[in-house]
């Protein structure tokens with residue numbers, strides 16, 4: 662998984678295609694992520710008791726990581742991210758400006 666929580670990404674598919682936002686949750690096991698305030702879908706919540714009202718809430722739907730691009734903090738472009746190893750650790754870098762993210 663090359664995308665981490667806190668990254669700014671641009672969505673490439675779905676109803677918010679072309680919009681960008683901050684990653685608030687990453688599901689490493691499924692390779693999906695949630696972007697703050699984007700890819701929201703209406704969900705009907707049924708009343709649990711008689712006094713409660715059922716309501717419609719916006720629920721963020723996870724997006725496949727392959728359907729987003731990271732916005733490079735250095736060149737501010739939506740870029741593909743490469744990986745390189747420097748010493749012991751792996752680093753992510755922007756393929757457009759080569760900056761380490």
Ligand SMILES: [Zn+2]
Pocket residue numbers: 733734735736737738740755756757758759760
């Ligand atoms: Zn860059």
